[in-house]
Amino acid sequence: MYKPKRSLLPFMSFYYNAEQRGIQMTIVGEPSLPMRPEFLTGMQEYLDQQQKAITVARAHLKNKDFDKVAEFKDEHNMRAVEGYGDPQGEKRYRERIAITLNKLYKLSSHTGYKADEILFTAGATGSLSALTQHITRDALVILPFPCHMWHHSPKMFPMDVSQHGFTAEKLDETIKEARNQHGNIHEIRLCDPHNPMGYATSREVWEKVAIILRRPENKNISITLDEAYAEVAFNGHVSLIEVAPDLKDRITIIRTIGKGFSATGYRVGIVAASKKRIQEIMDPNIHIYFKVAPEIQAGYTKVMEWYENHQQEHHQDMRDFYQSQVQKITERTEELGIAYPKKNHHPQIFYVLMDLSEFKGLSLTSKTKEILGTYNTSGVVETxxxxxxxxxxxxxxxxxPLSYFYHDPDACVLRITCGQGMNLLNKVMDSVESVLQNIRQSNHSKKIISA
Incomplete structure (x- = not known):
């Protein structure tokens, strides 16, 4: 299992002011479909309510009726803004999110989520950070590789999904290997749909997975489902909890507004889990972010309620906007012979992977050396x-670079985000093709000379 040699931040610093410098940006997993207006509507409704309440409260203050000021603030929940509020999230929004999740996952109101099983977080990264900080250093976590760097855990056991995706058979095999080598398994952490591979797990696979997880020897394994891309999935999304609601108390779900609703900058998401689990991660979550602003909680709640009622419309938008770009770039990589994986891969989110191992051996230019610094001292492309x-x-x-997803750096696999339109994507692919043509022409000439 490969671990990145250095943090992503120094590498990313070369993309600051990218637009002014004319860089063709397809590196960051930013959505480019216009934001769902319901998110802003929810925020505005909250702010309008607060504005009216503040006007009345200020009038009481002007009349020096201080008791009425205090009573009015309590009545209109103004302390959620003026004070610290509830770090778990305002109860009224947690209640509405719980109802929405129960509808999405087809859970009954009796056995489904309650308000105290919901935690508002600073997006999926905030959720994952809080979960990871809670885990002890000796707790073994099974992770599908490659995986996002925020999925890291002190003690990880890899499950390779790079070629054939996530399967029940692969999970069963990995659980047995991990138990034989390390003993107890604390958690299985799955990203579905998967970033960066783009796989989405089918109902049939989840049904097989549930059988494995129900076995007596696996009953103490927790399951974390990172569903940050659930709303992006071109053909809709099926969750393990929908297939196996009996596993609910063992499952922790992460969702976010960023990818599917085009609001990554607002940094809001939720964790849905047992009350015990929520209480365990509350402390690290408070240290990370304390709480999400209540107007953003209101916006997220509003857009999730809209999504639950308009899933077909929403996923059609994903297909119309993103899938056509993904298909064209996938076809281009296949034509160039750089597709990864090589055959029959149909990403369900807006990423495509490329095998650029042919670049290995290229001489580093002075500009390239400036970017790499001491990362590469050989003078040629290696990773x-x-x-x-x-x-x-x-x-x-x-x-x-996929090595930041714990993928082998020597494989030279890179990810392109498909969402900025075909003009930009074609420019990027034309640039890649021009380098490949030069490499292949040079290699051909060398073969002729050596012959």
Whole structure:
């Protein structure tokens, strides 16, 4: 299992002011479909209520009727803004989110989620950070690899999904291997739909997975489902909890507004889990962010309620906007012979992967060396980070090295985000193709000379 040699931040710093510098940005997993207006509507409704309440409260203050000021503030929940509020999230929004999740996952009101099983967080990264800080250093976590760096845990056991995706058979095999090597397994952490591979788990696979997780020897394993891309999935999303509601007390669900509703900058998401689990991660969550602003909680609640009632319309938007771009870029990578995985891969979210191992051996230019610093001292392209730096320096394009997802850097696999429109994507792919043509032409010439 590969771990990144250095943090992503120094590498990302070369993309600051990218637009002014003309960099073709397809590196960051930012959605580009217009934001759902219901999110802003929910925020505005909250702010309008507060504005009216503040006007009345200020009038009481002007009349020096201080008791009425205090009573009025309590009545209109103004302390949620003026004070620290509830770090778990305002109860009224947690109640509404619980109802929405129960409808989405087809859970009954009796056995489904309650308000005290919901925690508002600073997006999926905030949720994952709080979960990871809670885990002890000796707790073994099974992770599908490659995986996002925020899924890291002190003690990880890899499950390779890079070629054939996530299957029940692979999970069963991995559980047995992990138990044989390390003993107890604390958690299985799954990202579905999967970032960066783009796999989405079917109902049939989840049914097989549930059988495995119900076995007596696996009954103490917790399951975390990172569903940050659930709303993006081109063909809709099926969750394990929908298939196996009896596992609810063992399941922790992460959802976020960022990807599916095009609001990554607002940093809001939720964790849905047992009351015990929520209380365990409350402390690290408070230290990370304390709480999400109540107007943002209101906006997220509003857009989730809209989504629950308009799922077909929403996922049609995802297909119309993103899937056509993904298909065209996938076809282009296949034509160029750089598709990853090589065959029959149909991403369900807006990422496509490329095998650029042919770049290995290219001489590093002075610009590339400036970007890489001491990362590479050999003078030639060796890893995916070298490839990304080379393309940034020489072609002004930005692709994401998959080694930051714990993938083998020597494989030179990079990710492209498909959402900025075909004009930009074609420019990026044309640049990649031009380098490949030069490499292949040079290799062909060398073969002729050596012959």
């Amino acid at each position: 995916d980070v070298d490839v990304a730096a080379y393309l940034l320096a020489e072609k002004n394009i930005a692709l994401f």
